[in-house]
Amino acid sequence: MIHFVGAGSGAPDLITVRGKKYLEEADIIIYAGSLVNPQLLEYAKPGAEIYNSAKMTLEEVLEVMITAEQNQKMTVRLHTGDPSLYGAIREQMDVLDEKQIAYDYCPGVSSFCGAASALNLEYTLPDVSQSVIITRMAGRTPVPAKESIESFAAHQATMVVFLSTGMLEELSRRLIEGGYQPDTPAAIVYKATWEDEKTFVCTVDTLAKTAAEHNITKTALMIIGDVVAHTRYDRSKLYDPGFTTEFREASE
Structure with missing residues (x-):
C-alpha cells in the first residue's frame, strides 16, 4: 500500500494523527526534502528506508514505489502542506492506477x-x-x-x-x-x-x-x-442573539 500524506505546514506536531501513524509504520518514506520539515522523519521506525524526492525525478520516485510494492512493503509519500495544493500528486497516482497499485491520500494542514x-x-x-x-x-x-x-x-x-x-x-x-x-x-x-x-x-x-x-x-x-487589517467587518449572524438557528432561538 502507498499512502500519500500531507506533512502539514511546517511544525512537526501539525501532521495529522493518521499521517503520523502512517509514518511510524512505513517501510519506505519518500519525502519532499525541499519543503518538508526533516524533524518529521524522527517518527520513522528503525530501519525504514528514506528517500529525498527533491533530488529525484518522477520516474525515480515511481520506481521506488513500484519496487516497494513488489516486495510487499508499505510506502509513505510525504508531501508538504496538503498534497492537493501544488503537490504534483495526480501524475504519480495516474501511473499507480495504470500499474493497478493501491494507494490512498491523507490530507494535511496547508x-x-x-x-x-x-x-x-x-x-x-x-x-x-x-x-x-x-x-x-x-x-x-x-x-x-x-x-x-x-x-x-x-x-x-x-x-x-x-x-x-x-x-x-x-x-x-x-x-x-x-x-x-x-x-x-x-x-x-x-x-x-x-x-x-x-x-x-x-x-x-x-x-x-x-x-x-x-x-x-x-x-x-x-x-x-x-x-x-480586520478593522471593519460585521458581526457573525451565527452567534447574534437576534438570530435564530437550528439549535437556538433568538433571544431579542
Missing part, C-alpha cells in the same frame, strides 16, 4: 492555514470577504491565461499567493492593474509554523520593499485583502 494562524487571521470576515482565491504567479511552470492575477484581483476577494516570492514587484503591479488599491492591506508569511517563522504586514504596493528589507527571497506566501 501553509495557507498555517499562515492564517501565524497572523491570527480569519480569511472570511462577514461583509469584507467570503471567498479565498489560492493562486500563484507564472514562472518556469506556466499558469493558464484565464487565471491571471489581474482577473482574480478584479473580484476583490481575499487572495493567497504561493510560489511567487521572487516576483513581488510584478505581483504588486498586476494586483493594482487588476483593481486592488495600492494601499490595500497585505502580508508576507515566511515559513508558516516553522520555528523560524516570520510575518510582515504591509500593503500591496510595498510587498517587494518589505521582502527586500527582511531578506525574504523564498519559502513565503502572500496574503492580499482587507481581512489582513
Whole structure:
C-alpha cells in the first residue's frame, strides 16, 4: 500500500494523527526534502528506508514505489502542506492506477492555514470577504491565461499567493492593474509554523520593499485583502442573539 500524506505546514506536531501513524509504520518514506520539515522523519521506525524526492525525478520516485510494492512493503509519500495544493500528486497516482497499485491520500494542514494562524487571521470576515482565491504567479511552470492575477484581483476577494516570492514587484503591479488599491492591506508569511517563522504586514504596493528589507527571497506566501487589517467587518449572524438557528432561538 502507498499512502500519500500531507506533512502539514511546517511544525512537526501539525501532521495529522493518521499521517503520523502512517509514518511510524512505513517501510519506505519518500519525502519532499525541499519543503518538508526533516524533524518529521524522527517518527520513522528503525530501519525504514528514506528517500529525498527533491533530488529525484518522477520516474525515480515511481520506481521506488513500484519496487516497494513488489516486495510487499508499505510506502509513505510525504508531501508538504496538503498534497492537493501544488503537490504534483495526480501524475504519480495516474501511473499507480495504470500499474493497478493501491494507494490512498491523507490530507494535511496547508501553509495557507498555517499562515492564517501565524497572523491570527480569519480569511472570511462577514461583509469584507467570503471567498479565498489560492493562486500563484507564472514562472518556469506556466499558469493558464484565464487565471491571471489581474482577473482574480478584479473580484476583490481575499487572495493567497504561493510560489511567487521572487516576483513581488510584478505581483504588486498586476494586483493594482487588476483593481486592488495600492494601499490595500497585505502580508508576507515566511515559513508558516516553522520555528523560524516570520510575518510582515504591509500593503500591496510595498510587498517587494518589505521582502527586500527582511531578506525574504523564498519559502513565503502572500496574503492580499482587507481581512489582513480586520478593522471593519460585521458581526457573525451565527452567534447574534437576534438570530435564530437550528439549535437556538433568538433571544431579542
